[in-house]
Amino acid sequence: MPISGNEGDTVCVDTEISDPVRAPCRNAQYGCTEIVDYTKRKEHEDVCLCSPCACPLRKCHFIGSSTQLSEHFSSKHWDSGRRFQYNSPLPVTLNKNEACLVLQAEKDGILFLLSKGTESIGHTVMITCISPSSSKEQYLYDIVSERGNSCLRLKSYTNNYPGRIEGSPPVDFLLVPYGFLNSTGKLDLEMCIWNSTDIGAD
Ligand SMILES: [Zn+2]
Ligand SMILES: [Zn+2]
Numbered sequence: 001m002p003i004s005g006n007e008g009d010t011v012c013v014d015t016e017i018s019d020p021v022r023a024p025c026r027n028a029q030y031g032c033t034e035i036v037d038y039t040k041r042k043e044h045e046d047v048c049l050c051s052p053c054a055c056p057l058r059k060c061h062f063i064g065s066s067t068q069l070s071e072h073f074s075s076k077h078w079d080s081g082r083r084f085q086y087n088s089p090l091p092v093t094l095n096k097n098e099a100c101l102v103l104q105a106e107k108d109g110i111l112f113l114l115s116k117g118t119e120s121i122g123h124t125v126m127i128t129c130i131s132p133s134s135s136k137e138q139y140l141y142d143i144v145s146e147r148g149n150s151c152l153r154l155k156s157y158t159n160n161y162p163g164r165i166e167g168s169p170p171v172d173f174l175l176v177p178y179g180f181l182n183s184t185g186k187l188d189l190e191m192c193i194w195n196s197t198d199i200g201a202d
Contacts, residue, residue, distance in 0.1 A: 002005075027051055028083075030065040051132035056102050056162035066131045071108035073102070083112075086195035089144075094123075096185040100164065103127070103193070112158065112193060115165045117173065118158050122180070123187055124173035125154075128161040135160040140194040145180045145187075152180060158193070 001116065023040040025048055032050035045051070053069045055062040057080060062072050073081065081102035081110040084090045092101060094116050103112040117124035127141045145152045154174040181187055 006104070017121075025050070027065070030063075030068060031109045047132075049135070051134065053130050053132065053160065055165045056111070056130060058101065058164070059100035066111070069130065070104070072110055073104060073111055074109060077102070084193065086193055089190050089192045091172075091188070091190050094187040094189070105193070105195075106196075113161075113165065114186065114191065119175065122175050124175055125187075125189070126156070126165075126173040127158050127191070127193065128165060129158045130162065131160045132162055133160050142192050143174060143176075144190040145176050147180045150180075152176060167185075 022035050023038065023041070025034040025036055025041075026045055027033040027048050027050040030052055032048055032049040034044060034048070036044045049067040050067075052063045053066050055069060055072060055077075057077060060077070062069070062076075064072060082090065082092060083104050083106050085106050090103075092114065094101060094114070099116050101114040103114060104110070105112070111126050113130055114123075115126050115128065125143055127139075127143075129135070129137065129139060131137070131142050137160070140155065140157055142153060142155045144154075148200075154176075156172055156174055159172060176189070178189065
């Protein structure tokens, strides 16, 4: 083995034993197992699938990854939401003072939130998927409202939002005019969330 010329200056440092620039993702407590390089940390955490989501029920303070939240909702609040099947219409009713309804897919437990807002000429309606905002997955949904011979059929794509929507809707809401409410002020809708391999792909 060749001997280097400045042998006397050698300082023995083992850089491989502990590497301080690598650390667990901050979402480790929510199930992320990534150990990320300091320089790539933000990059990873911006898209981390374990980014925390909040339970959409106002009185509950549970926070966890979307997978943990699905399990939490199925076990703790099984009677507080509506279970639904993708690609099949579901009749729902929002009472006058009801601002949202949690929807849970039977197939994969994914949670969605149907939110209702109030504007001057009608109610805004939107469905969000309860998942990190960075998630790229979008689901086509449609909402049908009927009154007498009139029928309103609205379509949009879900946005991702990690919890309950508070205040006015951000973007992409649909509007159901007040004329479509039933006589007691309830909003009767038929909704459908579509999930198939060719929907939601880039
Ligand atoms: Zn992570
Ligand atoms: Zn909860």
